[in-house]
Amino acid sequence: DAGVIQSPRHEVTEMGQEVTLRCKPISGHNSLFWYRQTMMRGLELLIYFNNNVPIDDSGMPEDRFSAKMPNASFSTLKIQPSEPRDSAVYFCASSLGSGTETQYFGPGTRLLVL
């Protein structure tokens, strides 16, 4: 299996631009998670989906952030408009379940907003 695939791996953009991060979970996994990691705040869970349905989005910072999962093999995290404080590494993870199952992490997208 290819594991969790994220694209792009690196993104540099200017403040105010729209940013779209993409994730392909492991085939057969029914839960998908988006995380953000910064030096200041550590690792934060933004949102997770179960069977393509958003279950908990309480970690999404504000309305500028949105996430979708149109099918079992694809999810996006969009930031519009982006701000410098959104600079971070964004991880996607998938699992067979949501609570007690192992999460498999992608390599992350390193976002820099200038």
Next chain:
Amino acid sequence: AQSVTQLDSHVSVSEGTPVLLRCNYSSSYSPSLFWYVQHPNKGLQLLLKYTSAATLVKGINGFEAEFKKSETSFHLTKPSAHMSDAAEYFCVVSERGAGSYQLTFGKGTKLSVIP
């Protein structure tokens, strides 16, 4: 509400000596507990997990952790550190809430291994 406290932000050990990374948690119910490792510029990888079976859990690369309910602890240990163990380690608690699971990550402990 649940929480996770990793008591040390940075631990430094000599190669070949024991490793102890401390984690305390609070949880209203019976939690599941995990340790993940993150090597530089990589995603997180599961080391081990506790899900209400045996309290002593063995993981990959010689790591193990013991769930101690009375102490609300889940410390990670390894008898002999290797240079490749240098990484950041995260303790995670998962608890079922109203209709969904709530996952809480600790702040992480950075392990340095001195040759």
